[in-house]
Amino acid sequence: MTLIPIGVWLVGVGLYSISAITFWSALAYVAVFHxxxxxxxxxxxxxxxxxxxKLAQWSSTLVIYLATLYPVIYWHSHQPxxxxxxxxxxxxxxxxxxxxxxxxxxxxxxxLFYFVNEFKNAFSNRQAFNVxxxxxxxxxxxxxxxxxxxxxxxxxxxVTNIVSHGIPYMALVWLYGERQTLREDSPRVFGKLxxxxxxxKLTFPLFIGVLLILAYIEEGLWAGFVWRDHLSAFGPLAAxxxxxxPDTLTWLIPLLTxxxxxxxxxxxxxxxxxxxxxxxxxxxxRKGSNV
Numbered sequence: 162m163t164l165i166p167i168g169v170w171l172v173g174v175g176l177y178s179i180s181a182i183t184f185w186s187a188l189a190y191v192a193v194f195h196x197x198x199x200x201x202x203x204x205x206x207x208x209x210x211x212x213x214x215k216l217a218q219w220s221s222t223l224v225i226y227l228a229t230l231y232p233v234i235y236w237h238s239h240q241p242x243x244x245x246x247x248x249x250x251x252x253x254x255x256x257x258x259x260x261x262x263x264x265x266x267x268x269x270x271x272x273l274f275y276f277v278n279e280f281k282n283a284f285s286n287r288q289a290f291n292v293x294x295x296x297x298x299x300x301x302x303x304x305x306x307x308x309x310x311x312x313x314x315x316x317x318x319x320v321t322n323i324v325s326h327g328i329p330y331m332a333l334v335w336l337y338g339e340r341q342t343l344r345e346d347s348p349r350v351f352g353k354l355x356x357x358x359x360x361x362k363l364t365f366p367l368f369i370g371v372l373l374i375l376a377y378i379e380e381g382l383w384a385g386f387v388w389r390d391h392l393s394a395f396g397p398l399a400a401x402x403x404x405x406x407p408d409t410l411t412w413l414i415p416l417l418t419x420x421x422x423x424x425x426x427x428x429x430x431x432x433x434x435x436x437x438x439x440x441x442x443x444x445x446x447r448k449g450s451n452v
Contacts (some may be wrong), residue, residue, distance in 0.1 A: 167304050177412075177414055184415070185250075186253070188253040189252060191422070192421070196322065196326055197229040197233075199326060199428070204221060211288060217280070220275040224275040224302075231268045232310050234260060237252055238256040238258045243313050275298075308321030308322045310372075342360055342361065376386055387410075387417070389403055
């Protein structure tokens with residue numbers, strides 16, 4: 162596990178050595194895939210106890226993926242947009258508009274079929290209406306459509322997609338840590354500190370504070386070394402020297418993106434719904450849990 166960040170950084174250095182846009186494009190598409198998979202993963206979490214048939218499972222999977230895929234395809238076929246994922250030009254251009262139109266028709270048809278089937282099963286008592294799962298699906302449809310297609314603005318995209326992506330992860334991490342404190346064999350942070358130091362209701366502000374401090378430092382490093390914008394917000398970090406040498410940027414940019422890139426990779430291994438013996442499932446879904 163500890164070798165993964167090193168491997169991710171080396172791959173990043175290799176991509177950046179080809180060109181900066183190659184690196185940013187690769188990272189953007191990995192991020193998009195990761196964002197899509199998160200919505201699918203949360204949908205699976207909320208539907209893990211459903212007794213639905215294969216058709217219902219297939220339709221819910223299709224609609225959650227189309228809810229995220231259609232706006233991205235629309236983005237590709239309607240460029241330039243007023244915002245970008247990481248940097249300008251990180252998405253491939255030239256996708257014909259008809260591709261998004263066809264995808265939109267398929268999306269609408271899949272959504273109609275899904276909701277009709279959901280209500281039919283609920284009214285026939287074949288399957289209780291799963292409120293959390295359907296709230297997630299409707300929320301995903303709304304946030305991705307309005308954040309990318311409708312508003313066409315950086316702030317709307319950031320609030321509806323970036324922020325809404327991070328908050329559920331923060332909640333899951335805290336919930337996992339809080340439930341670890343209830344176990345007799347609860348692990349320790351850095352081998353010494355009990356989990357309750359960070360994951361209790363009393364220390365919840367500390368948990369949030371640590372995350373905010375780390376995020377502030379990371380953004381300050383980007384502002385100081387690379388972007389050179391909003392420097393007044395970052396105090397001493399604003400005095401960092403701007404790095405413009407291509408050879409230095411080749412290893413620095415992948416290093417600064419390492420938290421996100423490693424998160425994208427680890428996410429694919431940790432959150433495996435099919436692995437019923439995974440430790441995170443035993444902790445989150447212990448008896449008496451409402452998750």
